[in-house]
Amino acid sequence: MAEETTAPKPAEAKTLGEAARAMLSASEIKALGQLRWIERLKSLWAPVTVLALVFLIYLAIVETSVCTYLWLQLPMKLFGLACVLWWAALVGLRYLHKRWEQRRLARHHAEELLTEVESLANKHRALLKEHVWAELVERSAAIVKDLPTAPTDRLRESSKKLGELHEKHLSKLKKSGWMETGSGLVKALAIALLVRSVFLEPFKIPSGSMIPTLEIGDQVFVNKFIYGVRLPFTNTVPFTIVRPPKRGDVIVFNNPVSPDKDYIKRVVGIGGDKLSFNGRELRLNGQLLETTLEAREHQFWDQYNSMSQMSLWFTDDWSRKEAVLFKEKLDGVTHWILNEPNRGNYSDGEVTVPEGHVFVMGDNRDNSEDSRFGLGGPMRDFTFVPKGHIKGKATVIWLALGRGGLLSSIFGGTGFRTDRLFQPLELCGAEPPPPLPR
Numbered sequence: 001m002a003e004e005t006t007a008p009k010p011a012e013a014k015t016l017g018e019a020a021r022a023m024l025s026a027s028e029i030k031a032l033g034q035l036r037w038i039e040r041l042k043s044l045w046a047p048v049t050v051l052a053l054v055f056l057i058y059l060a061i062v063e064t065s066v067c068t069y070l071w072l073q074l075p076m077k078l079f080g081l082a083c084v085l086w087w088a089a090l091v092g093l094r095y096l097h098k099r100w101e102q103r104r105l106a107r108h109h110a111e112e113l114l115t116e117v118e119s120l121a122n123k124h125r126a127l128l129k130e131h132v133w134a135e136l137v138e139r140s141a142a143i144v145k146d147l148p149t150a151p152t153d154r155l156r157e158s159s160k161k162l163g164e165l166h167e168k169h170l171s172k173l174k175k176s177g178w179m180e181t182g183s184g185l186v187k188a189l190a191i192a193l194l195v196r197s198v199f200l201e202p203f204k205i206p207s208g209s210m211i212p213t214l215e216i217g218d219q220v221f222v223n224k225f226i227y228g229v230r231l232p233f234t235n236t237v238p239f240t241i242v243r244p245p246k247r248g249d250v251i252v253f254n255n256p257v258s259p260d261k262d263y264i265k266r267v268v269g270i271g272g273d274k275l276s277f278n279g280r281e282l283r284l285n286g287q288l289l290e291t292t293l294e295a296r297e298h299q300f301w302d303q304y305n306s307m308s309q310m311s312l313w314f315t316d317d318w319s320r321k322e323a324v325l326f327k328e329k330l331d332g333v334t335h336w337i338l339n340e341p342n343r344g345n346y347s348d349g350e351v352t353v354p355e356g357h358v359f360v361m362g363d364n365r366d367n368s369e370d371s372r373f374g375l376g377g378p379m380r381d382f383t384f385v386p387k388g389h390i391k392g393k394a395t396v397i398w399l400a401l402g403r404g405g406l407l408s409s410i411f412g413g414t415g416f417r418t419d420r421l422f423q424p425l426e427l428c429g430a431e432p433p434p435p436l437p438r
Contacts, residue, residue, distance in 0.1 A: 015118065015122050016117065016118045016121045016122055016133075016136060016137060016140060017114075017118050017122075017140075019137040019140075019141075020137055020140040020141040020144055021141075021144065023137070023138075023141040024141065024144060024145060028144075028145055028148075031148040031149070032144055032147060032148060034148070035107075035147055035148045036111075039104075039107060039108075039111070042090060042104060043090075044087060044090055044091070046086075046090075047083040047084070047086040047087040047090070048083070048087070050083060051079070051080060051083040054076070054079060055076070055398065055422075058072060058076050058396075058422065059221070059395055059396055062395075062396060062424050063223075063395060063424075066424055066426045066427070066428055067428040067429075069422070069423070069424050069428070070428055070431075072422075073421075073422050073423070076421075076422045077418065077421050077422060080421065080422075099152075102152055103152050106152045106155045106156050106159070107147060107155065109159055110143050110146075110147060110155055110158070110159045111147075113143075113159055113162055113163060113166065114140060114143055114144070114162075116166070117136060117140060117162060117165075117166050117170060118140070120166075120170040120173055121133070121136055121170065123173075124170075124173045127173070128169065132165075132169050135165060136162075136165055136169070139158070139161055139162040139165055140162060142158045142161070142162075143155070143158045143159060143162055146158045200221045200222065200223065200224065201221070201222045201224055201252075201391070201392065202219055202220070202221060202222070202398070203219065203220055203221075203222050203252050203262070203264065203394065204217070204218075204219045205217065205218040205219070205220070205264065208300075208302045208303070208364055208367055209264075209265070209362035209363075209364050209367060209368035209369065209370070210250070210264060210265070210266070210362050210363050210364060210368075211300050211302070211338060211363065211364040211367075212298075212300060212325070212336045212338060212363070212364075212434050213250070213266075213335055213336055213363045213425055214250075214264070214363075214394075214397070214425065215300070215301070215400070215402050215403075215420070216301075216302070216303045216402060216403075217303075217400060217401040217402035217403075217414065217417075218397050218399075218400050218401075218402065218420060219397065219398060219399040219400070219401070220264075220394045220395060220396065220397055220398065220425070221394075221395050221396060221398055222252045222391055222392040222393065222394055222395070223392050223393045223394075223395050224391060224392035225241055225242070225392070226241065226242045226243065226392065226393050227240060227241070227242070227243070227244060227245055227387070227390060227392065227393065228240045228241045229241065230388065230391070234388075235254065235386065235388035235389050236388050237387060237388055237390075244270075244387070245267050245270065245358050245387065245390060245393070246267065246270065246331065247267055247268060247269065247270060247273075247284075247330050247331035247333065248266065248267065248330045248331050248332065248333025248335070248426070249266070249267045249333075249393050250264065250265070250266050250267075250393065250394040250425045251264070251265065251266075251267055251358070251360065251385075251390050251391075251392070251393055251394065252264045252390075252391045252392055252394055253265075253360070253385050253389045253390045253391055254389045254391060255375055255376070255389070256375065256383070256385060256386060256389050257374060257375045257376060257377030257383060258375070258376060258377065261376075262391065263360075263369075263375065263376075264394060265360035265361060265362050265368070265370050265371075266330075266335070266360060266361055266362070266363060267358045267359070267360055268282070268284070268330065268359050268360060268361045268371075269284065269353040269358065269359035270353060270358055270359075271353055271354060271355035271356055271357060271358075272352070272353065272355060273285055273352070273353045273359070274286070274350065274351075274352050274353075275350065275351050275352075275353070275359060276349075276350045277347050277348050277349055277350070277372070278348055279348065280339055280365065284330075284331075289328055289329070289330060290328070290329040291326045291327065291328045291329075291337070292326060292327045292328075293324070293325075293326055294325045294326060294327050294336075294433045295324070295325040295433050296324055296325075297322055297324075298322065298323055298324065298325035298338065298433065298434075299320055299321065299322050300320075300321055300322075300323070300338070300434075301318050301319070301320060301321070301402070301403040302318070302319050302321050302367075303317060303318050303319070303403075304317055304319070314410070314411060314412050315412045316412040316413040317412070318403045318412075318413045318414075321340075323338040323339060323340045323364075323366075324338065324339045324340070324341060325337075325338060325433055325434075326338075326339065327427070333426050334426065334427040334428070334429045335363060335425070335426060335427055336363060336427070336433075336434070337363045337364075337365055338363065338364045338365060338366070338367075339365050339366055340366040340367070343366040343367075347372040347373065347382075349382070351382045353384060354384060356386060356387050357384035357385060357386050357387065358384065358385050358387065358390070359371045359382075359384055359385075360385055371383050371384060371385070394425055395424070395425070396422055396423065396424050396425070397420050397421065397422065397423045397424075397425075398421070398422070399421070400416070400417035400418075400419075400420035400421060401414055401415070401416060401417065402414065402415070402417045402420070403415075404417065405417040405418065405419075406418070419435075
């Protein structure tokens with residue numbers, strides 16, 4: 001027969017939490033653990049957090065093997081829908097089910113009170129008299145016992161009694177409110193800045209230079225970790241973490257010509273590459289890039305103004321355009337490109353990419369201010385992007401607010417595009433042409 005494990009006795013416990021749990025039976029401890037998991041799932045942050053974690057797993061899989069998105073994208077969309085419904089159900093219960101919400105609030109208040117009392121009591125144990133410590137343990141244990149099954153009124157009464165003890169013996173040991181609030185805000189801000197600076201950053205597509213790979217209103221996550229972390233407030237990357245930028249990557253970079261702007265383009269050449277342009281024909285190190293004609297009359301939507309202005313939210317300023325659609329293969333990376341026969345936005349000549357720089361182009365080849373044309377600056381000449389200006393690699397579309405979709409009839413033709421959710425920026429190779437615009 002297996003030996004049973006027992007909790008430490010209240011007198012032997014080192015913390016208030018251990019002492020309170022020592023007064024519970026094994027079944028009560030189990031019920032408490034189950035309850036706390038259920039309460040976590042009732043938080044409005046729960047569906048958001050779960051979706052974010054699953055998305056990160058999806059992102060890692062697709063970045064490792066792009067073809068997996070062909071069968072993972074639909075389950076990911078369904079899972080995302082389930083998380084949205086989960087969140088909506090929680091909101092509905094909070095506003096429509098009064099008893100459920102009262103019970104949830106009572107448990108939430110009790111848990112917060114327990115956490116604060118335990119933190120202060122453990123921190124100032126030496127200042128508390130033994131009878132005060134024993135009373136705090138007893139009241140804490142009473143709340144812990146009541147959390148899983150006790151009626152709401154009884155749980156409130158237990159919380160009230162512990163609150164009175166807290167006010168009498170611990171409140172004077174607590175930091176001032178503004179100091180505690182300020183400390184919490186600083187910690188949350190530091191974590192947010194760390195994630196944004198080192199790991200992932202969202203980026204919204206403001207123009208049509210990357211159509212059809214990225215459409216106006218698409219939002220992608222930028223992997224800031226893969227190439228190396230830039231030093232704060234500089235354009236210096238001291239070392240590479242995973243790998244340097246390679247041909248075919250879609251990157252977000254701080255424009256060296258206009259430092260106040262961020263651009264998104266595809267890397268066509270890296271340090272040492274020789275690029276030769278003859279009209280729309282491009283040779284990389286003497287080899288003509290492999291392209292396949294997909295559609296001579298591919299239609300797409302373009303937009304001239306930004307929905308960031310409130311006055312334009314209900315104005316339909318989308319225009320339907322037509323171009324020739326190709327599938328291009330660049331160093332093993334397959335992607336779409338567009339050419340407009342009636343435009344002459346192309347460049348002739350040869351250029352060698354300097355070491356430590358990359359040469360970038362938009363997939364909408366005749367509508368892109370890229371390295372062929374000075375990156376939009378006054379000098380319409382070949383211009384390169386230093387590696388230190390690269391913020392990271394664009395990965396997967398996580399949100400799409402473009403022409404058509406949900407609520408488009410209200411917001412000037414702009415709606416929520418579910419068809420583009422979780423779409424990677426690289427093709428597996430056998431995908432059909434993008435659907436014609438609605």
